[in-house]
Amino acid sequence: xxxxxxxxxxxxxxxxxxxxxxxxxxxxxxxxxxxxxxxxxxxxxxxxxxxxxxxxxxxxxxxxxxxxxxxxxxxxxxxxxxxxxxxxxxxxxxxxxxxxxxxxxxxxxxxxxxxxxxxxxxxxxxxxxxxxxxxxxxxxxxxxxxxxxxxxxxxxxxxxxxxxxxxxxxxxxxxxxxxxxxxxxxxxxxxxxxxxxxxxxxxx
Numbered sequence: 001x002x003x004x005x006x007x008x009x010x011x012x013x014x015x016x017x018x019x020x021x022x023x024x025x026x027x028x029x030x031x032x033x034x035x036x037x038x039x040x041x042x043x044x045x046x047x048x049x050x051x052x053x054x055x056x057x058x059x060x061x062x063x064x065x066x067x068x069x070x071x072x073x074x075x076x077x078x079x080x081x082x083x084x085x086x087x088x089x090x091x092x093x094x095x096x097x098x099x100x101x102x103x104x105x106x107x108x109x110x111x112x113x114x115x116x117x118x119x120x121x122x123x124x125x126x127x128x129x130x131x132x133x134x135x136x137x138x139x140x141x142x143x144x145x146x147x148x149x150x151x152x153x154x155x156x157x158x159x160x161x162x163x164x165x166x167x168x169x170x171x172x173x174x175x176x177x178x179x180x181x182x183x184x185x186x187x188x189x190x191x192x193x194x195x196x197x198x199x200x201x202x203x204x
Contacts, residue, residue, distance in 0.1 A: 001199050002034045004060035005191070006051065006144070008067055011042035011092050018169045019066040022187035030195045036060065042140050043093040044085055048102070048147040055151055055159075062114075062160045062198055063148045066191070067141035069165030073180035075123055075190045076133035076165035077116045081146035082109045086138040102146040110149035114162035115201050122197040128190045136163055164194070 007020035020039050028035055038054045040047040055063060069076055083106055085097040116132050123130035136142040145163035152159050167182040 001032070001062065002036065002058065002060045003062045003064060003195060003198070004036050004038065004054055004058055006038045006040050006054070006063070006065045008040050008042050008047075008140070009092070012089070014172060016169060016172065017042075018068050018166055018172070018182075018184065018187065021169065021184050022166065022191060023066055025184065025188045026191055026195075030192055031199060033195050033199050035195070040065075040144060041092060043091045044087075044095055044097060044140055044143050046093065047140050047144050051144055051147055052151060055148070055156065059156075060159065063151075063162075064191075064194065064198075065141070065144050065148060065161075065163045067144070067163065067165055068168065069141075070168060071179065072165055072167050073129070073182075074167070075128055075130040075182075075187070077114075077119045077130060078112060078133050078136040078145060078163040078165060079116050080109050080111050080134060081136055081142055081149050081163065082138065083107060083146060084138045085143055091140055102143050103150055106150060107153075110146060110153060112149065112162040113152060113160050114198065116162070118201055119194055119197055122193050123190055126189060126193045128186060128193065130190065133165060136165065141165065160198070164191075166190070
């Protein structure tokens with residue numbers, strides 16, 4: 001099995017992004033799963049283009065995108081991506097869409113074709129706090145998630161795709177009152193657990 005695993009560059013005032021810190025720590029092979037890692041920009045247009053290029057180039061069996069979820073205290077396995085880009089703050093290119101579709105003339109939403117509940121169960125078994133999330137927001141994370149599922153529905157029907165939101169790193173919340181965090185080592189364990197589960201579970 002070949003898996004395309006993506007994380008993001010830092011954005012806003014942050015000097016790191018926990019998604020890329022965890023993704024880059026994953027070995028290139030995990031229990032027989034070939035892992036291709038790509039760092040995406042935190043831009044609505046650039047991230048979608050780069051993801052599609054990576055899918056076209058590597059033809060993965062599974063796409064798993066990982067992003068920072070501020071305020072989230074657990075690993076969040078996302079269930080649905082919406083066709084909406086609506087931002088309270090500009091992306092790293094200074095672009096700030098308001099109620100714009102991710103893809104014109106496309107469905108309002110797509111559901112992940114990963115076994116989201118089984119992934120949460122596997123994470124709990126590994127001792128990692130995790131939940132199913134029904135909202136990936138409307139920022140770049142959701143845009144990337146929607147793009148991946150759009151490719152599934154329109155170009156690569158045998159591909160599976162999903163999105164995982166993770167908390168801040170501890171170093172990011174030193175001056176953020178009451179914001180939850182999670183160590184990179186725990187996120188790496190979570191991602192490796194997800195990879196193992198996806199390699200052994202084929203149904204949604």
